[in-house]
Every structure is written in structure tokens, then in C-alpha cells.
Amino acid sequence: MLDPKRLRNDLDAVAAQLARRGYTLDAAAFTALEERRKALQVATQELQNERNTRSKSIGQAKARGEDIAPLLAEVADLGDKLKAAEADLNALQMALQDLMLSIPNCPHASTPDGGGEDDNVEVARWGEVPKFDFTPRDHVELGEMNGWMDFETAAKISGARFVVLQGPLARMQRALTQFMLDLHSSEHGYQEVYVPYLVNADSLRGTGQLPKFEADLFKTNSEAGHYLIPTAEVPVTNIARDTIADALPRRFVAHTPCFRSEAGSYGRDTRGMIRQHQFEKVEMVQLVPPADSYAALEELTGHAEAVLQRLGLAYRKVALCTGDIGFSSAKTYDLEVWLPAQNTYREISSCSNFEDFQARRMQARWRNPETGKPELLHTLNGSGLAVGRTVVAIMENYQDADGRIHVPEALRPYLGGAEML
RNA sequence: GGAGAGGUGGCUGAGCGGUUGAAAGCGCACGAUUCGAAAUCGUGUUUGGGCUUAUCCCCAACGAGGGUUCGAAUCCCUCCCUCUCCGCCA
Known part of the structure; x- marks a missing residue:
């Protein structure tokens, strides 16, 4: 598998290297997947962060003996949103992973060019x-x-x-x-x-x-x-x-x-x-x-x-x-x-x-x-x-x-x- | 195949569902002390990802995957692996 960071930051150079061995990297498809991944990941992590902080404060309120019912009501729909976001992210990461696993290695500079x-x-x-x-x-x-x-x-x-x-x-x-x-x-x-x-x-x-x-x-x-x-x-x-x-x-x-x-x-x-x-x-x-x-x-x-x-x-x-x-x-x-x-x-x-x-x-x-x-x-x-x-x-x-x-x-x-x- | 026990950081080993990424010890790194060392004291010490010049911050991970829950290392289910005893076997 190639370095995902290199694919993200230097996609054209990687594609050029892969072209030497006759492999056409679908740069547009990769970029599209990668951009969606980033957006979904950020959104999911924000939801997770919100869940964590709210759950923590529920725990603290409970420890102080306060009524936690209103706090619970606030987070009622958070779980479903988070679950949906995680499922989407997961599916996307699997697709990305499949693509990554199917890309061959880049030839070394000293490997001679040739088709067969x-x-x-x-x-x-x-x-x-x-x-x-x-x-x-x-x-x-x-x-x-x-x-x-x-x-x-x-x-x-x-x-x-x-x-x-x-x-x-x-x-x-x-x-x-x-x-x-x-x-x-x-x-x-x-x-x-x-x-x-x-x-x-x-x-x-x-x-x-x-x-x-x-x-x-x-x-x-x-x-x-x-x-x-x-x-x-x-x-x-x-x-x-x-x-x-x-x-x-x-x-x-x-x-x-x-x-x-x-x-x-x-x-x-x-x-x-x-x-x-x-x-x-x-x-x-x-x-x-x-x-x-x-x-x-x-x-x-x-x-x-x-x-x-x-x-x-x-x-x-x-x-x-x-x-x-x-x-x-x-x-x-x-x-x-x-x-x-x-x-x-x-x-x-x-x-x-x-x-x-x-x-x-x-x-x-x-x-x-x-x-x-x-x-x-x-x-x-x-x-x-x-x-x-x-x-x-x-x-x-x-x-x-x-x-x-x-x-x-x-x-x-x-x-x-x-x-x- | 039958019965039982168990999988937590580099290692050993704690962990009533809530501020525990995780006590304590060992190891390791740096510093103090020392002529130097040991001992001692102090500080630090997982990995992957997001954002970032960097610091910070955030997310994830306690064998794996599901589930319950506002919240899971902790409860439930499935699977994998390790160990002990019995049986079988090269």
C-alpha cells in the first residue's frame, strides 16, 4: 500500500510514477473519495466530541445528586445522528481502503522503463x-x-x-x-x-x-x-x-x-x-x-x-x-x-x-x-x-x-x- | 472432542457503568545528587488519525466484531487466541 499522505499531498507525482508501470491511477475518483472522507470524518468527530462532553456532564450532575432528566432529553437524538454518521464514514473508509489495496507499488527510479x-x-x-x-x-x-x-x-x-x-x-x-x-x-x-x-x-x-x-x-x-x-x-x-x-x-x-x-x-x-x-x-x-x-x-x-x-x-x-x-x-x-x-x-x-x-x-x-x-x-x-x-x-x-x-x-x-x- | 481459566501499555499487574488513555511496580529517557558509579529524588515515557509551521486542541483504540446505555476496559452476544486437566493422535 502506498503512503496515504503522499497520495493526498502529491497525487500527480504518484500518478506519474505509476504510469511508468502502465497503471492508470484514477486521480479524480481518489480525490472525490478523499474529500468526502475528510468532511465526514470531521463531522463524525464533532458529534463524538459533543456526545463525550455531554455524557461527562451528565455523570457529574448525577454525582452531585442533581436531576439529570432534562440533560438526557437534550441528547435524545444525538445517538441516532452519530450512529448514521459513523456508518457513512465506515462505508467510505472501506471503499477508500479497497482502492488503496488495489494500487500497485511505485517503481524505483532505477527500474528501467518498459512495457513487458x-x-x-x-x-x-x-x-x-x-x-x-x-x-x-x-x-x-x-x-x-x-x-x-x-x-x-x-x-x-x-x-x-x-x-x-x-x-x-x-x-x-x-x-x-x-x-x-x-x-x-x-x-x-x-x-x-x-x-x-x-x-x-x-x-x-x-x-x-x-x-x-x-x-x-x-x-x-x-x-x-x-x-x-x-x-x-x-x-x-x-x-x-x-x-x-x-x-x-x-x-x-x-x-x-x-x-x-x-x-x-x-x-x-x-x-x-x-x-x-x-x-x-x-x-x-x-x-x-x-x-x-x-x-x-x-x-x-x-x-x-x-x-x-x-x-x-x-x-x-x-x-x-x-x-x-x-x-x-x-x-x-x-x-x-x-x-x-x-x-x-x-x-x-x-x-x-x-x-x-x-x-x-x-x-x-x-x-x-x-x-x-x-x-x-x-x-x-x-x-x-x-x-x-x-x-x-x-x-x-x-x-x-x-x-x-x-x-x-x-x-x-x-x-x-x-x-x- | 469434553471440562475449566484467561486475554489491559515495552513487561508485570490493578481497575464499584461516569472527570480512567488507564493505579502501582519494573524497564527506559532526561535532570538533580556524585570525582565517577550504585542507591536516592524529580520529571517524562502507547499508538493511529483530524486540524496545524509548531504548540495546543479534538477523535479513536483495553484480543476482534456486534449489542445494551446519555455514557462501556467494566454488562450481554458471537468469534479468535493462550493456558490447565481429560480423551484422541504423528
């Missing part, structure tokens, strides 16, 4: 793209020929966009999550956390998935209306909801499965493990003082890059343009890993600075030692990495002519020293 993914800007490349003296197989072929990957059985059990992994490949996926968690917690300063996979609507509102993107989520029919998490960002960032931290930064890393309905992506990446309803991810989350958040974004992105580097996977770093960043993000870097079979780079991590957008929605604050006051903090997160896609990348980059998969050096300690899967 074609306008994203590559900022770095790392690693050698592997050369094969044979035609590299894609992960589906490799997985199936080795008997490690079974989409048909998954389709029977669940449906499309699921997979059953078997034996060494299932084990490698587990090894990857251990490797990533260990790296971030022991070398990058993150605290490992284990979090719920079912969350309530308040948490999803906090990070920005709700109210706009309900269609992307799986909702359960539990009484509490739980949703399956689409990313660990939701439970982990919401650790800070409604709290005042006394020391920042706080860094968390968690491994969770992620569940996405992939509504609207029919026909895209239907083959293989690239786009599934359920996948494993290791996620980093940082809560930082506002002044530090852009340095933190560079650092956090570096932590995700470190995983790719240790695994020896070639990748590029892309600054998403204003038309491609997520709803809640002010700036996002995607890391794209080289996939030989697709002959292209594919997203394997997304690292974002949300500034105070999420913090304001979830009232996540810290006590600024300079002011002594509670202030909104900044939130960031990044995949470190999407584990399922890392499995794909390793298979495709580390295959040999026989379809066997070599194990990257860094991963061997997690697989009993094995050099091959």
Missing part, C-alpha cells in the same frame, strides 16, 4: 555456457530414460502440472534444499525458519497477493479459510506483521513447497518441471531499515547468485522493467539460468525490494534509534533458489552423451560423495 519482459535489461552474465558434442536432451527425456521422473503417474494421482520424482533424483532435490539452506544460514547470515504452509487471508493481504490475485491461489475449505502458500515470502514476511522490531536487519531463510494455480498460463511450459502447481523453493527474506534497502537488494541478489556459482551454472542477471515487476515490488532482479535444451536463459530466482509497500499493509515496524519512534521498515525477498528449476538446470547442464547426470562438486557432500546420480 522484452524490455528487461540484462545487467550481468556469469559462467560458461556448456558446449556439447552431442544434442543435449531436455530434463524430461533425461528423467524418463533414467526412470527418475514420472509425469503420467503424477497425472493419475493429481492431474496436469505435477511430477513424481524417484530415487536419485528425488534425493538430489532434497540435497539441493539442504545445500541452499546451509549456505544461506551459515555463510550469508540468515536465520533458518520453519513456517506454516497454510496461511490466512490477512497474511496474503500483507504481502500483496490479496485482494487482487486470488485466482492464482489454492484456497482450502477449512473454516478459517486457509490458503496454500504460493511462496514462503508470505508466511516468512508476515512474521513481522503487527510487530515493532527493536533491532534490524533481520534475515530469514526457509524451505517450503509452493502452490500455484497457474490460472492464465494455460499452454505455457506444459512440458516438464518448469511450471508446476507444486514446487520446492528456498526463500530469503530481509527486514531492513529503509535507508539500507537498496544495498540489501544488491546483497540479497548476490546471495542467490552464490548458489548458482557454487553449482557452476551459467546465468544472467536481469533488471525487470517497470512493466514486468510484480504488484508489490519497487525493483526486481531476476536471475536466469542457462537451459541447454531450451537454448535460452530461464528464470530461477527473483529478488525484490518492496520498500515499505508490504510493511504498511502489515504494520511491520521498527523502532528507529534516531527518532525513538516506531517507523515502517523495508521488506525484501528473493528465491535462493527455486529448487525444482535447479534440478532441471543441473540435469540439463551436467548431462553426458549417455544421458547420465554428473553431480556438481558442491553438491557431492550432500549425496554421500557421489560423482554421478
Whole structure:
């Protein structure tokens, strides 16, 4: 959510920033709502003030033993007027709140302009793209020929966009999550956390998935209306909801499965493990003082890059343009890993600075030692990495002519020293 | 699932329906005292919003939401959460 004060005082500038990401802010509608809100609020508060002072004097008169009947008569209709005013104000504030919750974050000045993914800007490349003296197989072929990957059985059990992994490949996926968690917690300063996979609507509102993107989520029919998490960002960032931290930064890393309905992506990446309803991810989350958040974004992105580097996977770093960043993000870097079979780079991590957008929605604050006051903090997160896609990348980059998969050096300690899967 | 207890400020913990945003203590900040410190004394110390250059002033908030009332932390209803005992369970 954007700062209401900024919207009130600097509406044109905000609208201009939002226009960069292709969002048209209905300034007239906002102004109209806001003006009515102000008038109604002042009127309501005057009525409340009158009620309070009169009630107080009734109490005082009663204490003196005076007759309070005439005083009561004076306030007879006050209650109804007040109740009506409060109801009007309440309805208006709900409408205003709905509007506020539906406005995306303003892009940071350094986020490049653009309308869609074609306008994203590559900022770095790392690693050698592997050369094969044979035609590299894609992960589906490799997985199936080795008997490690079974989409048909998954389709029977669940449906499309699921997979059953078997034996060494299932084990490698587990090894990857251990490797990533260990790296971030022991070398990058993150605290490992284990979090719920079912969350309530308040948490999803906090990070920005709700109210706009309900269609992307799986909702359960539990009484509490739980949703399956689409990313660990939701439970982990919401650790800070409604709290005042006394020391920042706080860094968390968690491994969770992620569940996405992939509504609207029919026909895209239907083959293989690239786009599934359920996948494993290791996620980093940082809560930082506002002044530090852009340095933190560079650092956090570096932590995700470190995983790719240790695994020896070639990748590029892309600054998403204003038309491609997520709803809640002010700036996002995607890391794209080289996939030989697709002959292209594919997203394997997304690292974002949300500034105070999420913090304001979830009232996540810290006590600024300079002011002594509670202030909104900044939130960031990044995949470190999407584990399922890392499995794909390793298979495709580390295959040999026989379809066997070599194990990257860094991963061997997690697989009993094995050099091959 | 059954039975019971309880949710008040950074923490502990009071609070007959009326001047209680809330006693007291702890903690914290500033000041006094001191060579310095401890102890002691004094002052201050919630958050959000409205108006405002600012001070002041006003409104709201005692788990959440409704209700009763001129007036609710206090009474009533619903829900959420925590704790204890029993049952069940990985």
C-alpha cells in the first residue's frame, strides 16, 4: 500500500510514477473519495466530541445528586445522528481502503522503463555456457530414460502440472534444499525458519497477493479459510506483521513447497518441471531499515547468485522493467539460468525490494534509534533458489552423451560423495 | 472432542457503568545528587488519525466484531487466541 499522505499531498507525482508501470491511477475518483472522507470524518468527530462532553456532564450532575432528566432529553437524538454518521464514514473508509489495496507499488527510479519482459535489461552474465558434442536432451527425456521422473503417474494421482520424482533424483532435490539452506544460514547470515504452509487471508493481504490475485491461489475449505502458500515470502514476511522490531536487519531463510494455480498460463511450459502447481523453493527474506534497502537488494541478489556459482551454472542477471515487476515490488532482479535444451536463459530466482509497500499493509515496524519512534521498515525477498528449476538446470547442464547426470562438486557432500546420480 | 481459566501499555499487574488513555511496580529517557558509579529524588515515557509551521486542541483504540446505555476496559452476544486437566493422535 502506498503512503496515504503522499497520495493526498502529491497525487500527480504518484500518478506519474505509476504510469511508468502502465497503471492508470484514477486521480479524480481518489480525490472525490478523499474529500468526502475528510468532511465526514470531521463531522463524525464533532458529534463524538459533543456526545463525550455531554455524557461527562451528565455523570457529574448525577454525582452531585442533581436531576439529570432534562440533560438526557437534550441528547435524545444525538445517538441516532452519530450512529448514521459513523456508518457513512465506515462505508467510505472501506471503499477508500479497497482502492488503496488495489494500487500497485511505485517503481524505483532505477527500474528501467518498459512495457513487458522484452524490455528487461540484462545487467550481468556469469559462467560458461556448456558446449556439447552431442544434442543435449531436455530434463524430461533425461528423467524418463533414467526412470527418475514420472509425469503420467503424477497425472493419475493429481492431474496436469505435477511430477513424481524417484530415487536419485528425488534425493538430489532434497540435497539441493539442504545445500541452499546451509549456505544461506551459515555463510550469508540468515536465520533458518520453519513456517506454516497454510496461511490466512490477512497474511496474503500483507504481502500483496490479496485482494487482487486470488485466482492464482489454492484456497482450502477449512473454516478459517486457509490458503496454500504460493511462496514462503508470505508466511516468512508476515512474521513481522503487527510487530515493532527493536533491532534490524533481520534475515530469514526457509524451505517450503509452493502452490500455484497457474490460472492464465494455460499452454505455457506444459512440458516438464518448469511450471508446476507444486514446487520446492528456498526463500530469503530481509527486514531492513529503509535507508539500507537498496544495498540489501544488491546483497540479497548476490546471495542467490552464490548458489548458482557454487553449482557452476551459467546465468544472467536481469533488471525487470517497470512493466514486468510484480504488484508489490519497487525493483526486481531476476536471475536466469542457462537451459541447454531450451537454448535460452530461464528464470530461477527473483529478488525484490518492496520498500515499505508490504510493511504498511502489515504494520511491520521498527523502532528507529534516531527518532525513538516506531517507523515502517523495508521488506525484501528473493528465491535462493527455486529448487525444482535447479534440478532441471543441473540435469540439463551436467548431462553426458549417455544421458547420465554428473553431480556438481558442491553438491557431492550432500549425496554421500557421489560423482554421478 | 469434553471440562475449566484467561486475554489491559515495552513487561508485570490493578481497575464499584461516569472527570480512567488507564493505579502501582519494573524497564527506559532526561535532570538533580556524585570525582565517577550504585542507591536516592524529580520529571517524562502507547499508538493511529483530524486540524496545524509548531504548540495546543479534538477523535479513536483495553484480543476482534456486534449489542445494551446519555455514557462501556467494566454488562450481554458471537468469534479468535493462550493456558490447565481429560480423551484422541504423528
